[in-house]
Amino acid sequence: MQTxxxxxxxxxxxxxxxxxxxxxxxxxxxxxxxxxxxxxIQAVHPLTLAGIAAEVKxxxxxxxxxLRSLEELGRVMRVGDGKQxxxxxxxxxxxxxKHPLEELRRQADPLVRALAAKIGETVVLIAYVGAERLxxxxxxxxxxxxxxxxxxxxxxxxxxxxxxxxxxxxxxxxREALLGPGPFPALTxxxxxxxxxLRAQLEEAEARGYVTIRxxxxxxxxxxxxxxxxxDGRVVGCLAITGFTADFTDxxxxxxxxxxLACTRLMPLQVPALQQLLxxxxx
Numbered sequence: 080m081q082t083x084x085x086x087x088x089x090x091x092x093x094x095x096x097x098x099x100x101x102x103x104x105x106x107x108x109x110x111x112x113x114x115x116x117x118x119x120i121q122a123v124h125p126l127t128l129a130g131i132a133a134e135v136k137x138x139x140x141x142x143x144x145x146l147r148s149l150e151e152l153g154r155v156m157r158v159g160d161g162k163q164x165x166x167x168x169x170x171x172x173x174x175x176x177k178h179p180l181e182e183l184r185r186q187a188d189p190l191v192r193a194l195a196a197k198i199g200e201t202v203v204l205i206a207y208v209g210a211e212r213l214x215x216x217x218x219x220x221x222x223x224x225x226x227x228x229x230x231x232x233x234x235x236x237x238x239x240x241x242x243x244x245x246x247x248x249x250x251x252x253x254r255e256a257l258l259g260p261g262p263f264p265a266l267t268x269x270x271x272x273x274x275x276x277l278r279a280q281l282e283e284a285e286a287r288g289y290v291t292i293r294x295x296x297x298x299x300x301x302x303x304x305x306x307x308x309x310x311d312g313r314v315v316g317c318l319a320i321t322g323f324t325a326d327f328t329d330x331x332x333x334x335x336x337x338x339x340l341a342c343t344r345l346m347p348l349q350v351p352a353l354q355q356l357l358x359x360x361x362x
Contacts, residue, residue: 108145111135111137111141111145112145112148112149114135115131115135115137115142115145115146115149115155116149116154116155116166116170118131118134118135119131119155119164119165119166119170120166120170120171122165122166125158125159125163125164125165126163126164126165127162127163127164128142128143128146128162128164131146131164146164153167153169154166154167154169154170155167155170179352179355179356179359180206180213180215180356180359182351182352182355183204183206183215183316183350183352183353183356184204184215184216186349186350186351186352187204187215187216187346187349187350187352188216188218189349190342190345190346190349190350191204191216191218191318191342192218194218194318194338194339194342195218195219195220195223196220197338198220198320198334198335198338198339199220199221199222199223200220200223200224200320200321200322200326200335201217201218201219201220201223201224201225201320201321201322202217202218202318202319202320202321203216203217203218203228203241203318203319203320203321204216204217204218204316204318205232205241205244205316205317205318205319206315206316206356206359206360207245207248207314207315207316207317207359207360208359208360209359209360209361210245210257211231211232212231212232212234212241212242212245212317213230213231213232214228214229214230214231214232215316223322224300224321224322224323234296235263235264235266235296236257236258237258237263237270237271237272237277238263238264238266238270238271238292238295238296239292239295239296239302240290240291240292240302240303240304240317240319240320240321241304241317241319243280243281243284243290243292243304244289244290244304244305244306244317244319245317246258246281247281247284247285247290247306247314248306248314254281258274258277259274260274261273261274261275261277262274263277266295266296266297267294267295267296267297267298268294268298269293269294269295269298270295270296271295287336288305288336288340289303289304289305289336289339289340290303290304290305291303291332292304293324293327294324298324299323299324299325300321300322300323300324301321301322301323301324301327302319302320302321302322303319303320303327303332303335303336303339304317304318304319304320304339305317305318305336305339305340305343306343307343307346307347307353308343308346308347308353309347309353309354309356309357310347310353310354311354311357313357313360314360315353315356315357315360316356316360318339318342318343320335320339
């Protein structure tokens with residue numbers, strides 16, 4: 080059985096993927112090729128030509144032609160009897176090992192892993208890329224929530240911890256432009272839909288240093304999040320602690336927040352890659 084957090088991301092990704100596939104016949108060669116590549120990257124086993132064609136809703140001849148082009152480009156490879164396809168190593172792991180995002184993942188690992196173990200909850204390491212949120216890694220403690228996260232977060236800015244944390248990193252005018260005037264979509268009965276209420280929450284969060292979410296994105300799931308900075312004070316990303324609402328008592332949240340803020344203060348001291356990530360964080 081999937082956890083609530085798993086269903087959140089899975090349902091969002093499925094809707095997006097379905098929309099892409101329904102539009103596939105109207106897309107050009109590049110879009111169709113990328114759709115096939117995305118399908119292979121997400122696959123957990125080799126796929127046949129017929130399986131790929133059915134997944135992306137293209138005919139067999141078009142799918143085969145695109146697969147051959149991707150194979151020539153080194154993004155797809157055939158395995159077994161040559162009738163099954165996998166994404167190539169270059170497609171599965173495109174970033175160089177010394178890329179700033181890879182360096183961030185390695186350098187932050189001991190610090191964030193220790194945080195997860197100390198508070199007994201799941202901690203997500205997120206980098207800001209432009210105006211988007213990218214999951215770099217997920218750290219779990221024993222018996223903590225086991226959510227599935229896609230690498231690209233699409234959770235609403237007004238109802239997710241990474242979203243609210245990102246809003247704190249923006250100047251007020253940019254924040255207001257990104258959110259719009261409201262009312263905002265209600266995902267649960269606890270979602271903040273009023274621009275005035277959200278503005279007050281963000282002001283309070285800015286004063287204390289972290290944002291909170293309680294049943295706002297999905298019933299039964301809560302989170303807190305705090306931004307971390309490079310040496311020059313510019314925000315590069317955030318850490319989000321997520322778990323079951325029943326476990327997020329006021330006392331536990333207070334304890335977690337203290338540990339979270341301590342961890343974010345150590346990030347620029349122990350993670351040199353943060354300075355390298357500044358060009359990616361331009362927004």
